Amino acid sequence: MRADAQRNRERLIEAAREVFREQGYDASLDEVAKRAGVGAGTLYRHFPSRDVLMDAIMQSWVDRVNDSADKVLVHEGEPRDLLLAWFETYVGLISMHKGGPAKITSAMGDQKSPIVTKCQTLAAATQRVVDRLEEEHALREHIEAVQMCRLVGGVAAVADNSNLDRAAVRPLLEVIADGMLV
Amino acid sequence: MRADAQRNRERLIEAAREVFREQGYDASLDEVAKRAGVGAGTLYRHFPSRDVLMDAIMQSWVDRVNDSADKVLVHEGEPRDLLLAWFETYVGLISMHKGGPAKITSAMGDQKSPIVTKCQTLAAATQRVVDRLEEEHALREHIEAVQMCRLVGGVAAVADNSNLDRAAVRPLLEVIADGMLV
DNA sequence: GAATATACGGAGACACTCTCCGTTTGGCAA
């Protein structure tokens, strides 16, 4: 890749991160291009769709997901606490941008989505939590990581849309946890 | 209201019903106006926003919600079956249009939403189910109807976005039910 | 330093929302 192309790509990602954080996932892409100081054509050449741009933004996020799972899994204690800690972490991770929860959760399981890799990262991290709980025989049968992602993602999407705070989300997560634990 | 205004209003609702069913909640409103054979101005005079139009479409739906709750409540049997029957009914009711689940669920609890009345109808129907289950002492403590609506609505939204079928939704609803029952 | 592939920029086509205002019409009073 040419040096100027590389530079523009990075500027665009940085600008998009800013704009999306300020205005949510629906922000104008022309605004992103303008803020990056490039033409609209340049943006669309690098990132043919909003989703591809989103995916690029989230590179550093992948590391954060894995770190968070590590952190949750070192905690010793009740399975219920572990599971709830992961749920709250999960909600936090997918709620970085307005509209994020719905976007990510609806891509969950769709192999053709531009953000598959992100979903797989999340699913894999959740799988680690599931594995741990299964070792401890704490989970009911037939509970799969993808179901966890969908349920918790659904709650996160509702919370995102309705501007619910942590306190309102907690009991919803508790219901899900209680429905999954023996 | 003048006779022509009344007629146009009805035509618009009918056209919107069609267009939204075909193209989802995001369909073009100009298309609705065109299909109804009226100008855009007429549409916006009758229905200042998409939500107000949505609300009008759903008039007949209110009756359906109440009928459905009646039907579910006559069934004798295990509390779990009753609850799951209501959940599946609920998902069906809010999934009539693409984008409906997210729309309805995010308006749940927002007093300023143009579709409050619809949400209240749903919440009231759910409350009837909650009341029945509480009579039977089948529910855990601190379970509220609005939480049920949010959880089940979240699942419905995910299913809507990801095109999940009934079979994939069922286990998610079971987790929620098990998390709520004693 | 010339040649060439690569990338840039932004004008503009297209789509959608919503408003404004000149025109038309339904309904009532005489």
Next chain:
DNA sequence: TTGCCAAACGGAGAGTGTCTCCGTATATTC
């Protein structure tokens, strides 16, 4: 029945956003 006018209509067009096309500029290679 007629004439009036408030009520309602329609659609052009302004505002905003998406995305493409292609003439121009520049990084890289030899």
